[in-house]
Amino acid sequence: xxxxxxxxxxxxxxxxxxxxxxxxxxxxxxxxxxxxxxxxxxxxxxxxxxxxxxxxxxxxxxxxxxxxxxxxxxxxxxxxxxxxxxxxxxxxxxxxxxxxxxxxxxxxxxxxxxxxxxxxxxxxxxxxxxxxxxxxxxxxxxxxxxxxxxxxxxxxxxxxxxxxxxxxxxxxxxxxxxxxxxxxxxxxxxxxxxxxxxxxxxxxxxxxxxxxxxxxxxxxxxxxxxxxxxxxxxxxxxxxxxxxxxxxxxxxxxxxxxxxxxxxxxxxxxxxxxxxxxxxxxxxxxxxxxxxxxxxxxxxxxxxxxxxxxxxxxxxxxxxxxxxxxxxxxxxxxxxxx
Amino acid sequence: xxxxxxxxxxxxxxxxxxxxxxxxxxxxxxxxxxxxxxxxxxxxxxxxxxxxxxxxxxxxxxxxxxxxxxxxxxxxxxxxxxxxxxxxxxxxxxxxxxxxxxxxxxxxxxxxxxxxxxxxxxxxxxxxxxxxxxxxxxxxxxxxxxxxxxxxxxxxxxxxxxxxxxxxxxxxxxxxxxxxxxxxxxxxxxxxxxxxxxxxxxxxxxxxxxxxxxxxxxxxxxxxxxxxxxxxxxxxxxxxxxxxxxxxxxxxxxxxxxxxxxxxxxxxxxxxxxxxxxxxxxxxxxxxxxxxxxxxxxxxxxxxxxxxxxxxxxxxxxxxxxxxxxxxxxxxxxxxxx
DNA sequence: AAATATTATGTTAGCGTTAACATAATAATA
DNA sequence: TATTATTATGTTAACGCTAACATAATATTT
Numbered sequence: 039x040x041x042x043x044x045x046x047x048x049x050x051x052x053x054x055x056x057x058x059x060x061x062x063x064x065x066x067x068x069x070x071x072x073x074x075x076x077x078x079x080x081x082x083x084x085x086x087x088x089x090x091x092x093x094x095x096x097x098x099x100x101x102x103x104x105x106x107x108x109x110x111x112x113x114x115x116x117x118x119x120x121x122x123x124x125x126x127x128x129x130x131x132x133x134x135x136x137x138x139x140x141x142x143x144x145x146x147x148x149x150x151x152x153x154x155x156x157x158x159x160x161x162x163x164x165x166x167x168x169x170x171x172x173x174x175x176x177x178x179x180x181x182x183x184x185x186x187x188x189x190x191x192x193x194x195x196x197x198x199x200x201x202x203x204x205x206x207x208x209x210x211x212x213x214x215x216x217x218x219x220x221x222x223x224x225x226x227x228x229x230x231x232x233x234x235x236x237x238x239x240x241x242x243x244x245x246x247x248x249x250x251x252x253x254x255x256x257x258x259x260x261x262x263x264x265x266x267x268x269x270x271x272x273x274x275x276x277x278x279x280x281x282x283x284x285x286x287x288x289x290x291x292x293x294x295x296x297x298x299x300x301x302x303x304x305x306x307x308x309x310x311x312x313x314x315x316x317x318x319x320x321x322x323x324x325x326x327x328x329x330x331x332x333x334x335x336x337x338x339x340x341x342x343x344x345x346x347x348x349x350x351x352x353x354x355x356x357x358x359x360x361x362x363x364x365x366x367x368x369x370x371x372x373x374x375x376x
Numbered sequence: 377x378x379x380x381x382x383x384x385x386x387x388x389x390x391x392x393x394x395x396x397x398x399x400x401x402x403x404x405x406x407x408x409x410x411x412x413x414x415x416x417x418x419x420x421x422x423x424x425x426x427x428x429x430x431x432x433x434x435x436x437x438x439x440x441x442x443x444x445x446x447x448x449x450x451x452x453x454x455x456x457x458x459x460x461x462x463x464x465x466x467x468x469x470x471x472x473x474x475x476x477x478x479x480x481x482x483x484x485x486x487x488x489x490x491x492x493x494x495x496x497x498x499x500x501x502x503x504x505x506x507x508x509x510x511x512x513x514x515x516x517x518x519x520x521x522x523x524x525x526x527x528x529x530x531x532x533x534x535x536x537x538x539x540x541x542x543x544x545x546x547x548x549x550x551x552x553x554x555x556x557x558x559x560x561x562x563x564x565x566x567x568x569x570x571x572x573x574x575x576x577x578x579x580x581x582x583x584x585x586x587x588x589x590x591x592x593x594x595x596x597x598x599x600x601x602x603x604x605x606x607x608x609x610x611x612x613x614x615x616x617x618x619x620x621x622x623x624x625x626x627x628x629x630x631x632x633x634x635x636x637x638x639x640x641x642x643x644x645x646x647x648x649x650x651x652x653x654x655x656x657x658x659x660x661x662x663x664x665x666x667x668x669x670x671x672x673x674x675x676x677x678x679x680x681x682x683x684x685x686x687x688x689x690x691x692x693x694x695x696x697x698x699x700x701x702x703x704x705x706x707x708x709x710x711x712x713x714x
Numbered sequence: 715a716a717a718t719a720t721t722a723t724g725t726t727a728g729c730g731t732t733a734a735c736a737t738a739a740t741a742a743t744a
Numbered sequence: 745t746a747t748t749a750t751t752a753t754g755t756t757a758a759c760g761c762t763a764a765c766a767t768a769a770t771a772t773t774t
Binding site for chain 1: 759760761762763
Binding site for chain 1: 722723729
């Protein structure tokens with residue numbers, strides 16, 4: 039492999055000292071325009087690029103942000119991918135690279151992260167976050183941020199989270215404003231925080247508009263097409279005029295059940311889903327020839343904000359502990375006025 | 377943040393020289409058992425972990441493998457994710473970490489990769505690989521490996537690829553052995569290499585068994601449910617007894633068309649798909665109550681092998697230029713003897 | 715013009731590790 | 745026991761960069 043030149047060679051070629059070159063490549067300190075040009079010329083001629091490893095060692099800072107993704111079944115990879123995309127962008131805008139630790143089930147990363155000196159700070163994402171990791175970074179005072187709101191064993195992390203409560207509340211209110219009162223909800227959960235929050239938003243909206251909460255319209259957590267299908271079949275017995283479904287797969291199943299029952303969307307029943315899997319959502323819309331109204335999580339923005347938050351933290355700036363991101367309600371063609 | 381100790385502090389604590397500590401942590405050279413224990417004790421007491429940045433600078437080697445994923449629509453993220461998982465594992469087994477560059481559309485990575493000194497070698501994956509990147513690493517003699525077979529502008533890369541030709545040939549032969557001769561093929565493409573190869577395998581099997589190739593049974597590239605649905609509707613006019621579909625989404629669409637036509641799988645028609653998206657596949661199987669026979673790409677193995685290949689290359693070992701991975705035919709319940 | 719401020723450049727040491735060589739201690743051989 | 749091989753340890757100088765300080769060259773003020 040062709041060896042790349044170093045800063046000292048550039049300095050020699052330009053007839054200046056190493057520090058002058060350093061100042062030029064870092065745009066720091068004062069360098070006269072004349073010398074700057076000389077140095078830039080030498081850099082170009084030698085095809086020089088700074089050695090990031092050496093720089094990191096000298097600065098005691100890598101400008102690399104770590105992102106740990108605890109993958110699991112059920113939550114679609116695409117969901118994470120978009121967020122990762124956003125984190126990447128946010129980090130990049132602030133001059134950071136991203137090192138993603140993922141795809142290793144149930145593994146602990148924090149020792150490597152806090153010790154290896156490869157990352158300046160870390161973002162944790164995923165449902166099954168390794169407890170040891172949290173405790174470890176926390177005790178070491180290593181800068182970390184959560185994506186997803188939580189509180190673990192008394193530790194209050196810096197976190198950023200989609201505002202599921204508000205998002206679902208707004209969607210439900212939309213249905214209520216259209217005249218619906220018999221609104222089904224598929225996806226209750228006492229374990230999964232986002233699903234829990236969604237139900238909460240649903241309930242808040244009902245309460246605010248004096249619609250009586252009817253537990254018979256609410257169905258257990260659903261992750262798969264089959265779950266959604268079965269839940270919807272049961273729900274239809276209650277003759278709801280609208281339904282909110284917590285998950286793309288379940289929405290597909292539920293929609294199938296609606297079709298099988300000979301009902302039309304939105305004529306006979308209004309449907310609102312969540313776009314946790316946008317690709318699948320689009321595919322599905324395309325297939326059934328309908329634009330489902332969805333509650334959209336701005337995943338890229340979420341990731342960006344997470345990166346900014348983590349970097350603010352690791353750079354020692356004052357950083358708010360909690361950060362909620364608004365969801366967007368996509369008012370498409372699957373809801374109708376009663 | 378709590379500062380972590382360094383090698384010299386460990387050396388002092390153990391009453392030995394820095395090199396002795398270095399030898400202990402690297403398991404290299406000769407160290408007497410007595411001193412080794414002393415050093416290990418000091419390491420434990422000081423909670424020491426080597427600084428990887430410093431080590432990389434000294435060794436001029438990071439033991440980090442780069443993986444560039446050129447993402448795009450159409451190919452499901454989950455597909456890549458499993459491969460990444462495999463690369464991670466393979467790298468890990470050989471003492472390497474993985475730095476994934478991805479999620480930045482149409483971006484060129486190679487300058488950063490070849491210059492930053494952060495990675496020792498790189499794997500490229502994805503359909504729309506950046507031409508400049510290839511040329512760049514190639515000209516610099518930087519070690520690189522492709523996932524997916526190709527030849528770009530006269531450059532013959534080291535590559536690893538699923539053997540789509542063989543896999544599809546075997547699946548087709550299976551159908552022929554079951555007595556099928558009117559076998560449809562959905563997913564022809566002259567652009568996408570894997571799809572091209574799949575058709576080739578299909579044709580080879582027909583040829584080998586003296587079944588006449590009928591272009592009317594072959595349909596254009598299909599990526600979406602709708603594509604698969606439409607293609608299948610057309611294909612059914614030819615009354616095929618079996619069909620091979622190149623893609624999970626298309627398979628779902630095609631299956632829907634079969635059902636709508638009032639046909640049963642496998643009684644009326646045998647179906648073989650590809651499991652490029654295993655999660656969706658499972659969900660779908662679950663939903664239609666059928667275990668689709670699929671041609672499975674061993675993605676984790678593929679990734680592992682890619683890592684081994686790249687590392688072998690960058691360590692200067694003799695490495696074969698091409699490496700084909702066998703596909704697995706999952707003989708489930710969607711094929712029937714004629 | 716002298717004194718001071720400002721800008722431009724240079725020098726040196728150190729970041730934490732390992733490579734390369736040097737030396738000391740022990741074991742094996744003559 | 746002296747000589748040689750082997751094993752165990754140490755010393756020093758990189759790796760390529762930047763921080764911190766020092767100095768030189770200008771520009772600005774009095």
